[in-house]
Amino acid sequence: MPVARPEPSDARVIALVDMDCFYVQVEQRRQPQLRGLPTAVVQYNSWKGGGLIAISYEARKYGVNRSMRGDEAKKLCPEIQLVQVPVARGKADLNLYRNAGSEVVSILARKGRCERASIDEVYLDLTDAAEAMLFENPPEKLEAIDEETLNSHILGLDEEVGKQKGKLAREWLCRSNATQQDKLLACGAIIVAELRMQVLRETEFTCSAGIAHNKLLAKLASSMNKPAQQTVVPSSAVKGMLDPLPIKKMKQLGGKLGSSLQSDLGISTVGDLLKFTEEKLQEHYGTNTGTWLWNIARGISGDEVEGRLLPKSHGCGKNFAGPQALKTLASVESWLKDLCEELSERLQSDLDQNNRVAHSLTLHAAVYKTNDADQLKKFPSKSCPLRYGASKIQEDALKLFNSGLREFLDSQRAEIQGTSKTAWVVTHLSVSASKILAKPSGTHSILRFFHSQDSSSSSKEQTYVGIDENSIQFSPSGGENQVAADEVEAKKDPMINRVDSNPIQGDQREVSYHKGTNSILRLFHNLDPSCPSQEQTYNEISQNSIPSLPSGSENRMAADQVEATKETLISHVKSYLARGEMQKETTHKGSGPILRFFQAQRLPCTSSDNAVPSTSGAEHEQELDRVGTYEESRKEKVEINDDLSSLHHEEHRPERWRLNPEEIDTSVIDELPPEIQHEIRGWLQPLKRAKTATRGSSIADYFSPAKKGPKSSNS
DNA sequence: ACGGTTAATACA
DNA sequence: TTGTATTAA
Incomplete structure (x- = not known):
């Protein structure tokens, strides 16, 4: 992927921060009595003790690893504490961990560009901060370097057994005869150590980090000393680190490409890879991959830190392994409903x-x-x-499933014709939302769009509504619907695009959250009805739309005007805007800003009228109609279509939300937007922070000697 | 036929 | 563009 690019002459300072057995730490923060104990997080506890997805370092000593089930782990380590992943709607619910990850990101984003690489990994580009430090306050002038920095591992330094800990590191960090590059890395190490201390103080999570001149090396280094340590890669140490390294350890080479390198070219270490010319590698793997391989063998990577604090997509899915495989259309539909509800909630939160x-x-x-x-x-x-x-998403997802199923069965028809009894079961379902763009803060661009569309908009609207109602929205492979689908893209997208064409977009927005002084104030300002620029426009435009809760606007959208007019199209947009408006209105009810804010978080009311039991797959398995034989499948199509039409008339229950200020407790903070979580935490837990801060100046001894964490030691 | 779930990315 | 495949945590 990364195109060849020579190392920039001005060296970058890049760090990868990697949370240590993250899910375990999240659970240990919730249950401090688990700290220091061998612990693992499992999901789906019902079968053989559940599958392990995170293992504490204490438990790893017993040989417990991620490929095991809870039962096996218990055999190796009888005292192991198994904590279950939360379950919602019958599936794993990872929100707790997502939000904890956001907490960390919001702290790390204080210095330099920050890229959320995964739920528990963050890249930082600290070049500017390191250069500034080198200019203003270089390590060689520093009389004292904090303990955490001194604990850094510097690759290539001989760590003699007898030598006092930190002695060599101190020398290296403060060398006045070091290259500019090394000095920058030293500054990076100081900054990262400080950030890791802040993360620990404010979240109680430990992490490890690698500090190097690019992402590739930083990533490699981060895993070399875990947990709770950091590793620096001076340029002089790169060759020594890479040459003996098995290629499978390199990022992107852990799978088939790495195997192919091994089996086809006899390459087992990065050093082996060095012997191949760029051209040779390109012959085998194409220009891009060839060049990329040639570069990484030398520790070269021009990959930039992206500056993205939020995920680019949301998805939720579930496997239905073995006997759990879905056999009935009804069960597919039911699970799709659950998945879409979760997705909808997460989309709403993101909005x-x-x-x-x-x-x-x-x-x-x-x-x-x-x-x-x-x-x-x-x-x-x-x-x-x-x-x-939620119901729109559900409806569309079902149509998509229907379309896929039809295509799938058609493709199989030829092969099947002989065999009469061919049955199918669904082993996986997932829905995901992507192409996430910033919503414009004002509506000018939208209004301008409609003013400029006066003459032609009505015809476009007709197409749009038609599509909406007939559910013709599949991709070209959908066959007969292709023309209509293309028209949707042609007519609808211009509208959407215009909406999104606001200059303040995605990444820039995120960055701007952190540029100012106080992100909370800024956030409240955004929600403030008295903010004239956007709110006035919103109120104005939503006057005519029905102010129902999120799903309410569907009613308008579904209105069956055949001859559509511009007004209808505009009302769509109004509804769209009204959704945003409603969110804002709920925030005005409370008195103080914090209260208002918490209310805006809308704890979902347990919908008692939820028709679908969501606890176990078995309950979805009532044998109604089988998805069975191919012959039957033709009938199914009809059934699916029937289902769709019945779905169409499904009552639209407005979702209700309970706003209960009494329920505000510290765990709610996990639900807050990343930008302000740590600030709120700071307000609510000043005592705890003071306590943890006095514990020690180094991360390594934070939890280690005492079996109990700072939190439980006072209880 | 039970590491599951969630994401990102490259390529056709 | 959409859909598929790969990779990873």
């Missing part, structure tokens, strides 16, 4: 907290053929424009 709107919905499924030898399970993924509101 509320980050002002972002997703524009594409994708459904993926895996189907298992129970009867034939080649149990093919290629089910095409399908996507369509995303409409907000």
Whole structure:
């Protein structure tokens, strides 16, 4: 992927911060009595003790690893504490960990550019900060360097056994005869150590880090000394580090490409890779990959830190392994409902907290053929424009599934014709939302768009509504719907694009959150109705739209005008805006800003009228109609279509939200937008912070000697 | 036929 | 552009 680029002459300072067994730490913060104990996080506890997805370092000593089930782990380590991943709607709910990850990001983003690489990994570009430090306050002038920095591992330094800890590191960090590059890395080490201390103080999480001149090396270094330590890679140490390294350890080479390198070219270490010319590698793997391989063998990577604090997509899915495979259409529909509800909630949160709107919905499924030898399970993924509101998403996802199923069955028809009894089961379902863009803060661009569309907009509207109603929104492979689908893209997208064409967009927005002095004030300002620039416009434009809760606007959207007018199209946009407006209105009810803010978080009311039991897959398995034989499948299509039409008339229950200030407790903070979590934490938990801060000046001894963490030691 | 779930990215 | 495949945590 990364195009060849020579190392910039001005060296960058890049860090990768990696949370130590993150899910375990999150659970240990919730239950401090677990600190220091061998602990693992498992999901789906019902079968063989659940699958392990995170293992504490105490437990790793017993040989417990991620490929195990809870039961196996218990055999190796009888005292192991198994904590279950929260379950919602019958599936794993990772929100707790996502939000904890956001806490960390919001702290790390204080210095330099910050890229959220995964739920527990963050890249930092500290070049500017390091240069500034080198200029204003270089390490060689520093009389004291903090303990955490001194604990850094410097690759290439001989760590003699007898030598006092930190002695060599101190010398290296403060050398006045060091190269500019090394001095910058030294500054990076100081900054990262400080950031890691802040993370620990404010979140109680430990992390490890690598500091190097690019992402590739920083990533490698971060895992060399864990947990709770940091590792610096001076340029002089790169060759020594890489040459003996098995290629499988390199990022991107852990899978098939790495295997192919090994089996086809006999390359097992990075050093082996060095012997191949760029051209040779390109012959085998294409120009891009060839060049990329040649570069990484030398520790060269021009990959930039992206400056993105938020995920680019949201998805939720579930596997239905073995006996759990879905056999009935009803169960597919039911699970899709659950998945779409979760997705919708997360999209709504993203809209509320980050002002972002997703524009594409994708459904993926895996189907298992129970009867034939080649149990093919290629089910095409399908996507369509995303409409907000749980029931809309659900409706569209079902249509996508229907479309995929039809295509899948058609593709199989030829092979099947002989065999009469071919049954199918669904082994995986997932829905995801992507193409997430910043919602414009004002509506000028939208209004301008409609003013400029006066003459032609009505015809476009007709197309749009028609599409909405007939559910023709599949991609070209959908066949007969292609023309209509293309028209949707042609007519609808201009509108969407205009909405999104506001200069303040995605990444820039995120960065701007951190540029000012106080992100909380800024956030409240954004929600403040008295803020004239946007709110006035919102109120104005939403006057005519029905102020129902999030899913309410669907009613208008679904109105069955055949001859559509510009007014209708405009009302769509009004509804769209009204959704945003409603979120804001709920925030005005409270008295103080914090209260208002918490209320805006909308704890979901347990919808008692939820028709679908969401606890176990078994309950979805009532044998109604089988997805069974191919012959039956033709009938299914009809059934699916029937289902769709019935869905269409489904009552629209407005979602209700309970706003209960009494329920505000510290765990709620996890739900807050990343930008302000740590600030709120600071307000609510001043005592705890003071306590943890006095514990020690180094991260390594934070939890280690005492079996108990600072939190439980006072209870 | 049970590491599951979630993301990002490159390529066709 | 959409859909698929790969990779990773």
